[in-house]
Amino acid sequence: MSLAFSFADPQFVKGAIIKQDKPHNEKIYLFFREDNPEWRREPIAPRIISRVAQLCKRDNGGSGSVSASMWTTFLKATLLCVDSVTDRHFDHLQNVLIVESPIWSETKIYGVFSNEWNYSAVCVYSVGEITEIFQTSSFKGYNDEIPSVRPGQVRNIGQCEFYNWKSREMKKMKSFVLHYDCQEHEEKNVARVADSYPEMTEKVKQQAVFYSKHFYHQIGVHEVKVADDTYNVLYLATDRGTIHKVVLLPKGAMNILEIQPFRSSAAIQSMILDNTRKKLFVASANELVQLPMDMCGAYKDSCESCVLARDPHCGWINGICASIYDSDLYGKRKLLQALTHDVSPDICSSESHSNTKGKGTIHREIRLPRQSRYYLNCSAKSHYADYTWFHNDQNVTHCSSGHHHCIHFIKNMTDDLYGTYSCISQEGWFEETLVTEDLVRPALETMQFRSLLPTDWAIKASLSSWLGLLHMVVVVLIVQ
Numbered sequence: 388m389s390l391a392f393s394f395a396d397p398q399f400v401k402g403a404i405i406k407q408d409k410p411h412n413e414k415i416y417l418f419f420r421e422d423n424p425e426w427r428r429e430p431i432a433p434r435i436i437s438r439v440a441q442l443c444k445r446d447n448g449g450s451g452s453v454s455a456s457m458w459t460t461f462l463k464a465t466l467l468c469v470d471s472v473t474d475r476h477f478d479h480l481q482n483v484l485i486v487e488s489p490i491w492s493e494t495k496i497y498g499v500f501s502n503e504w505n506y507s508a509v510c511v512y513s514v515g516e517i518t519e520i521f522q523t524s525s526f527k528g529y530n531d532e533i534p535s536v537r538p539g540q541v542r543n544i545g546q547c548e549f550y551n552w553k554s555r556e557m558k559k560m561k562s563f564v565l566h567y568d569c570q571e572h573e574e575k576n577v578a579r580v581a582d583s584y585p586e587m588t589e590k591v592k593q594q595a596v597f598y599s600k601h602f603y604h605q606i607g608v609h610e611v612k613v614a615d616d617t618y619n620v621l622y623l624a625t626d627r628g629t630i631h632k633v634v635l636l637p638k639g640a641m642n643i644l645e646i647q648p649f650r651s652s653a654a655i656q657s658m659i660l661d662n663t664r665k666k667l668f669v670a671s672a673n674e675l676v677q678l679p680m681d682m683c684g685a686y687k688d689s690c691e692s693c694v695l696a697r698d699p700h701c702g703w704i705n706g707i708c709a710s711i712y713d714s715d716l717y718g719k720r721k722l723l724q725a726l727t728h729d730v731s732p733d734i735c736s737s738e739s740h741s742n743t744k745g746k747g748t749i750h751r752e753i754r755l756p757r758q759s760r761y762y763l764n765c766s767a768k769s770h771y772a773d774y775t776w777f778h779n780d781q782n783v784t785h786c787s788s789g790h791h792h793c794i795h796f797i798k799n800m801t802d803d804l805y806g807t808y809s810c811i812s813q814e815g816w817f818e819e820t821l822v823t824e825d826l827v828r829p830a831l832e833t834m835q836f837r838s839l840l841p842t843d844w845a846i847k848a849s850l851s852s853w854l855g856l857l858h859m860v861v862v863v864l865i866v867q
Contacts, residue, residue: 437480467592468510508595524589538581597640690735765810772814
């Protein structure tokens, strides 16, 4: 089959068979990037654009000598992913995940896109809206009348009924000849339009459900059913070898957790979700790991940290952050969750949700000699909290939300810089001390300082003895 004129240096991302209303209507969908033919004519146009193409699964080409070597149902359309807040366009499709639905038109297509700065966005399309564009949009650059059998549609016997030739009133042989001539004529028109004008004028456009300054190249999606609703959780692989866990909430997406899948830093080669066993499989060039999808242990410090994580997999009960799949631990009792952006300050105040605030605070004593350098590091637990370093209750460094680490650097250790340093996170009404470090002077340095004076005396006494002996020798030589 020939598609030589349908692509411009394509880079294929994914292909899949998408079920539709009837078995003979099943389509093959292709997702790819290609050179933008308008780029040279319009400098502001993106150089690379993303596409979705369709092809009927039963398309075997036409019956004529020309159309027999061509697909007559191949069409393509531009995929647009736009961030509604910044109005940024993301033109480079990186990865696609298809989530099937019992209703074929509601099957979802999750696409990960990037832009020229390697920022990323996730857009979600439905098979229904893509199908509608292929069925209704005009053909880009084609201004003639569209054939009665529209290119891109599955063609069955009886398609020439559009001509109203009343074949039933004719003799069988004459009817067959007329039907054959009609079919041959239509196939040539369909093949010509599909081969020369496969692109749709209308674009498939969606607003991003999540936008980030990180570069993502793979995606996994898990549908989580909790008591009040159903939530979609995204697992996005970064180019730094980490995975971001993002939950789609009614008022917007939240990046709730960063996962380090490997013992040492490595690029993620593949990532697969097993929705049945609730496991996440991640592979590098040298390592394969299996991770639970819930990972509620990351929020074990307190009721507040567990609830404010807004992870639909997890909830607070009996002094721990438990998984919704561990019902054997809490029976029929309900987990405490708050899957909204606005969480009540008194959500953890009841006795039934006993708090263990401060349980996860890291406390260290660090001995530093004077004139040394030292970094105080506080790793971010939440992407939406502010972090502040205090020295003896005085603010010395502030880090706004979005930082991975809040660092306070001491260039030259002096006496006034010793003392207690604390890193405190603030997210809305919730405040938590994450790290406390006591910087003290080493005991050895103090002992050496105290022994300096006696040692100096000994040196002076020894020197005086040698001078006295030398004086005596000189006197003896003079006398002789």
